[in-house]
Amino acid sequence: MKIEITVAAAVVVVVVVVVAASAVVVVVAAAAAVVVVVVVVVVVVVVIITTTVQLSKDKSRTFALKCLKKKHIVETRQQEHIYSEKRIMMEADSPFITKLHKTFRDRKYVYMLMEVCLGGELWTILRDRGNFDDITARFCVACVLEAFSYLHAKGIIYRDLKPENLLLDARGYVKLVDFGFAKKIGMGKKTWTFCGTPEYVAPEIILNKGHDHSADYWSLGILMYELLHGTPPFSGSDPMRTYNVILKGIDHIEFPKKISRPAHLLIKKLCRDNPMERLGYGKNGISDIRKNKWFQGFDWEGLMNLTLTPPIIPKVKTATDTSNFDTYPRDMDIAADELSGWDVDF
Numbered sequence: 001m002k003i004e005i006t007v008a009a010a011v012v013v014v015v016v017v018v019v020a021a022s023a024v025v026v027v028v029a030a031a032a033a034v035v036v037v038v039v040v041v042v043v044v045v046v047v048i049i050t051t052t053v054q055l056s057k058d059k060s061r062t063f064a065l066k067c068l069k070k071k072h073i074v075e076t077r078q079q080e081h082i083y084s085e086k087r088i089m090m091e092a093d094s095p096f097i098t099k100l101h102k103t104f105r106d107r108k109y110v111y112m113l114m115e116v117c118l119g120g121e122l123w124t125i126l127r128d129r130g131n132f133d134d135i136t137a138r139f140c141v142a143c144v145l146e147a148f149s150y151l152h153a154k155g156i157i158y159r160d161l162k163p164e165n166l167l168l169d170a171r172g173y174v175k176l177v178d179f180g181f182a183k184k185i186g187m188g189k190k191t192w193t194f195c196g197t198p199e200y201v202a203p204e205i206i207l208n209k210g211h212d213h214s215a216d217y218w219s220l221g222i223l224m225y226e227l228l229h230g231t232p233p234f235s236g237s238d239p240m241r242t243y244n245v246i247l248k249g250i251d252h253i254e255f256p257k258k259i260s261r262p263a264h265l266l267i268k269k270l271c272r273d274n275p276m277e278r279l280g281y282g283k284n285g286i287s288d289i290r291k292n293k294w295f296q297g298f299d300w301e302g303l304m305n306l307t308l309t310p311p312i313i314p315k316v317k318t319a320t321d322t323s324n325f326d327t328y329p330r331d332m333d334i335a336a337d338e339l340s341g342w343d344v345d346f
C-alpha cells in the first residue's frame with residue numbers, strides 16, 4: 001500500500017488547536033492534508049503522544065501519528081535510538097510489524113506516520129481477561145515469531161518484547177510496534193548495549209556477556225508465560241531483584257497448573273540460560289519453534305497468508321474508533337523548541 005500525503009517534509013509546520021474535550025485538530029500548513037481526530041497518549045522510552053489521523057481526501061483511511069518531543073529525546077540521549085527505529089521500521093515490510101509510512105519534523109517534535117492498529121494493546125486485553133487460553137496465546141506468540149523470523153533474517157534483533165508493544169489490528173492480527181531498542185547487528189554478530197524491560201531481559205544481557213537474536217527467543221518464552229499466566233515468571237519489587245531471580249534461572253520457577261505441559265516445556269526450551277541452547281538458535285532456526293508440540297496443528301500457512309481467523313476479534317466501529325485504547329490524561333505541556341539539528345534526516 002502506498003500512501004501519498006502531500007506534505008513538504010522539510011517545512012512541516014504543525015499548529016495544534018484544542019477543539020473539544022478530547023479532540024485536537026492538527027493543521028499541517030504545507031498541504032492541510034492530515035486531520036487529527038482523537039488523542040491517545042502512550043508513555044514509552046520518551047514521552048510519546050500517539051494520535052489517529054485521517055487522509056483529508058479519504059476519511060476512511062486512518063493512520064497513527066506518533067509525536068515525540070525533541071527536547072526530551074535530546075535530554076535522555078535517545079537520538080540514535082530514534083534514528084534506528086526510523087530506519088528499521090521504514091525498511092520493514094511484514095504483516096506482523098506496524099508499517100512506518102513517513103516521518104516529519106518541526107521545531108518541537110519529530111513525527112512518525114504509521115499504520116493504525118485499532119484493536120488496541122495486547123496488554124490491555126490481557127489485563128481485562130487475566131490470562132489467555134492456549135489457543136489465544138498460541139496465535140499471539142505465532143505472530144511474534146513470524147515478526148522475529150522476518151527481522152532476524154535481516155540481521156535485526158528486536159530486544160523489547162512485552163505485551164505493551166503488541167497491538168491488534170482491526171482484524172485481530174498481532175503486530176510489533178516500538179522499535180526504539182531494535183538494532184541491526186548483522187549475522188553472527190553480537191552487541192553489548194544494556195536495554196529492554198527488566199522482566200524480559202535475558203541473563204546474558206544482565207551479565208554483559210554480549211547478546212544476539214537468541215535474546216529475542218528468551219523474551220518469547222517470557223511472553224508465553226505472561227500470556228498464559230497473567231504475570232511474567234521473573235519479577236521483583238525493583239529491577240535489581242528482578243535481575244537476581246532471572247539469574248537463578250527458569251528451573252527455580254514454579255509453573256502454575258493452568259500452564260499446560262506442552263507450554264511449560266516450550267517455555268523451558270526458550271528460556272535456557274545458555275543462549276546457544278535455546279530453541280530457535282540451532283541450525284534449523286525458527287522452524288524448530290514452529291514444529292514444537294505446543295504448536296501442533298497450528299495453521300502456519302493460514303497465518304502467513306492472513307486467512308486464519310484470529311482468536312480475539314476486536315470491536316472496531318469506524319476507522320477512527322480508538323475505544324480499544326485506554327485514555328490517558330492529555331499532556332498539557334507546551335513542548336519547548338529544540339533546534340540543535342540532530343533530526344535533519346527526519
Ligand SMILES: *[C@@H]1O[C@H](CO)[C@@H](O)[C@H](O)[C@H]1NC(C)=O
Binds near residue numbers: 299307
Ligand atoms: C492460505 O492458507 C490456507 C491454509 O490454511 C490454504 O488452504 C489457502 O489456499 C491459502 N490461500 C492462499 C490465497 O494462499
